[in-house]
Each structure stands twice: as C-alpha cells, then as structure tokens.
Amino acid sequence: MSSAEIGKTVVDLRQIAGLSAADRRHLGELLDTANGAELLTTIDDDLAARVLKAIPVPAGAGLLNELDAPQAAEILRRLGDSRRDSLLGAMAIDRAQVLRTVLSWPEDSVAAHMQPDVLTLAPTATVGEAVDQIRAHAADRPHDPTGAYVYVVGSDKALLGAVRLRSLVLTAADRPVAELLDAVVTVAPLTDVEEAAMTLIDHKLDELPVVDAEGRLLGVLTEDDAVEIAEEEATEDAERQGGSEPLEVPYLRASPWLLWRKRIVWLLVLFAAEAYTGTVLRAFEEEMEAVVALAFFIPLLIGTGGNTGTQITTTLVRAMGTGQIRFRDVPAIVTKELSTGALIAIAMAAAAMVRAWTLGVGPAVTLTVCLTVAAIVMWASLVSSVLPLVLKKVKVDPAVVSAPMIATIVDGTGLMIYFWIAHLTLPQLAGL
Numbered sequence: 001m002s003s004a005e006i007g008k009t010v011v012d013l014r015q016i017a018g019l020s021a022a023d024r025r026h027l028g029e030l031l032d033t034a035n036g037a038e039l040l041t042t043i044d045d046d047l048a049a050r051v052l053k054a055i056p057v058p059a060g061a062g063l064l065n066e067l068d069a070p071q072a073a074e075i076l077r078r079l080g081d082s083r084r085d086s087l088l089g090a091m092a093i094d095r096a097q098v099l100r101t102v103l104s105w106p107e108d109s110v111a112a113h114m115q116p117d118v119l120t121l122a123p124t125a126t127v128g129e130a131v132d133q134i135r136a137h138a139a140d141r142p143h144d145p146t147g148a149y150v151y152v153v154g155s156d157k158a159l160l161g162a163v164r165l166r167s168l169v170l171t172a173a174d175r176p177v178a179e180l181l182d183a184v185v186t187v188a189p190l191t192d193v194e195e196a197a198m199t200l201i202d203h204k205l206d207e208l209p210v211v212d213a214e215g216r217l218l219g220v221l222t223e224d225d226a227v228e229i230a231e232e233e234a235t236e237d238a239e240r241q242g243g244s245e246p247l248e249v250p251y252l253r254a255s256p257w258l259l260w261r262k263r264i265v266w267l268l269v270l271f272a273a274e275a276y277t278g279t280v281l282r283a284f285e286e287e288m289e290a291v292v293a294l295a296f297f298i299p300l301l302i303g304t305g306g307n308t309g310t311q312i313t314t315t316l317v318r319a320m321g322t323g324q325i326r327f328r329d330v331p332a333i334v335t336k337e338l339s340t341g342a343l344i345a346i347a348m349a350a351a352a353m354v355r356a357w358t359l360g361v362g363p364a365v366t367l368t369v370c371l372t373v374a375a376i377v378m379w380a381s382l383v384s385s386v387l388p389l390v391l392k393k394v395k396v397d398p399a400v401v402s403a404p405m406i407a408t409i410v411d412g413t414g415l416m417i418y419f420w421i422a423h424l425t426l427p428q429l430a431g432l
Helices: 003-011 013-018 021-030 033-042 045-054 057-065 069-077 081-089 093-103 127-140 165-170 193-202 223-241 256-283 285-290 292-321 327-359 363-393 403-425
Strands: 149-153 159-164 207-211 217-222
Touching: 021 045, 033 045, 033 057, 033 069, 045 057, 045 069, 045 081, 057 069, 057 081, 069 081, 069 093, 081 093, 127 165, 149 165, 149 217, 159 165, 159 207, 193 207, 193 217, 193 223, 217 223, 256 285, 256 403, 285 292, 285 403, 292 327, 292 363, 292 403, 327 363, 363 403
Parallel strands: none
Antiparallel strands: 149 159, 207 217
C-alpha cells in the first residue's frame, strides 16, 4: 500500500481495521503527534491499541501523552504487559505515574475512569492566587480538560469543597476562596463506574469527585466520560437482554469465531434449561392423550408467558440502569405489575376464548385455556417484576434476565399451571 493510499484510508476510519500490521506501522510514520492523537480519540480503544502495537514505542508514547488519562489508560489496558510497560517507560515519570495509578484500580470501578490530575487549592488562597494557579496549570497541561470547578483541600489533602470558575471570575481578587466553597457530591474509588456515572447524570453535575476513605481527593469523573460510560453500559445491557455476552468491539469487526464465543454459552444454558419443558410434557403425557385438544394451545400459552415476562424485565432493567428504581421499590413494583397483569390477563383470556371457540374444542377446554392464560400472565408478571431486582441485590447483573431466559423460566412453570388447572376443570382427567 502506497503513502497516498494510506493517507486516503485515514479519511475513512472504518478501513483502518483492515490494515495489516505493516500498513499500520506505515500509517504511524505518516502521522504527527497532534493528528495521531486525534486519530486515537476517533477510533475505538481496541483498534487504537492495535495501532500502538504496530508503531515504534517512542511514537506510541508520544501519542498517549496527548490523550487524557482515562482514555490513555483504557487503551493501555488492551495491550500486553510487555508493550504496556515499554510505553509507560518511554513517558515522563510523572505522566507514567498518573497512568499507573489509574491502571491499578479495577476496570469496573470509577477510579479506573477518573481524571487523576486535578488542580487543588488551599483554603487560605485568594481568588487572585487561584486564577494564577489555574493559568499555570493550563499552561503546563494544555491537553487536560478544564473542569467547571476548582477543588479546595486541607493540609491533609481532604476535600473541603469546590469553587466554580465563574465565581472566581466574578469575585474580587483579594477574597479568600474558602468563602466561595460549594458542597459537593462524592463517590468512593471502588464505586461501580455505571453507578457513579448515573449519580453524576442524576444530580446534573459537571464533575463527580472521587475520594478515599479519609476524604482525600483522588480525581474526578467528568460529564463527558460519564455519558460515554452510560452509553456503553446501555449497549452491553441490550446485548445481554438478547441472550448474548457483550462484543466489546464494533460489530463489523467481530469475527464469526468471536460471535460464536459470545453466543454459544448462553445458547447452551438456555438449551439445558429448556429441556425441562420436555420433561414436563412427558410427565403429563396421559393427560394429553386423554384430552388431545390440550396440545393445541401449548405454543400459545408458553408464548404468552414469555412475551409478558420479556416486556416487564426489559422495562425494569432499563429503569434500574438509569437509577429510577431500587430494591426498596420491590413492593411498589410488584403491586403495579400485578395490577397491570390483571388487566392484561382479562384481555388475553378474552382473546383465548375466541381462539378456543374457533377451534371448536368445547366449553370445558375453553374454560381451561382461559383460566390458564390469565394465571400464566399473573405468574409471569410476578416473577419478572421481582427477579431483576433480586439479582441486583445479590450482585448479579440483572441484564442476564434476558428475553430468552425469562421465556424459558416461564415456559415450564406455565405448562405445570396449565395441567393443574386442567385437572380441576376437566372431568376426563379425574383419577390421572
């Protein structure tokens, strides 16, 4: 590939994934530091790591120096230990230390996504001194984002509060910053990053300080990072709701082998779970032989239960992801969903009666089907309204209650309800 062709490829970022290692090395030679850093911020972190693998270590370290700490750390996480250590070793000591600090935290914690290099002031500083420090900080670190606040810490580095930049601009230069302090919402460093992002969004904050057990400021989660995290988590939840593990790379770059690995585990789990539906049918084999018409409605009944449960879990998982509901809301949720389920059960039972009448199965079987539809809708409403919140309480991602999983759970239990009701309503089954 010629230099001109590689330059053209830069314009269409989607083609970068198709470059060979040699082409990516050549691409790195064509880019200066500014353009290279812009390229890394445009493509996803996995592809950025592949680009860094192909170019010389000094050039790669120079590109990472231009990125903010959270993004640079995310790219470094995707590299092997040897390459990561080489890149960190090629950076300035203070910059490498900042990145090592971020990398030391668990990937799902807020501390792994925070901006650790935050400007702090002493409470005795005046507004004029604060403005001078902000200017000096911006001159030393021109690529670091400028937040909406400056944080004031005590002699023990404990966070005392924050001062808005707007307040500094509008206040007399000789006034102490301690008189301008605003209270701040904070999170612990090991707080789940999705929870921290939702805290920032819910409180409509520009930044969310991260403090340790002693109240010392470690860094801040920015609004831009929080929005990106929330979007990524929403995507992962949607993939799990479909019964698949998150891809972690753009779909078009996912190989068939990767798609197989992400999907096959859940398919096998669902296959094994679905097997008990066959066991239930076999257990009630005599009932179906005695009243053949019962078999006509099995697909309708298990489909109704699965569809009802899927609607509820999809709504609840999303509401949990956006922080609208908590475990303490279980009674209110169950009451709401059972009330809604009762209305749905009446409508579905009426539809089932019409269907049974068109098949001419007789009043006894029609009554059985109508009662079963209503019972399955209520049962699916109860299970689906409780299960996601219980899983969240025991530290299991509620998104695993996927549409296929809830359908599988309701299928077998729904069949049991069907045949139990049939025993109560059909005289042909007496004694079986």
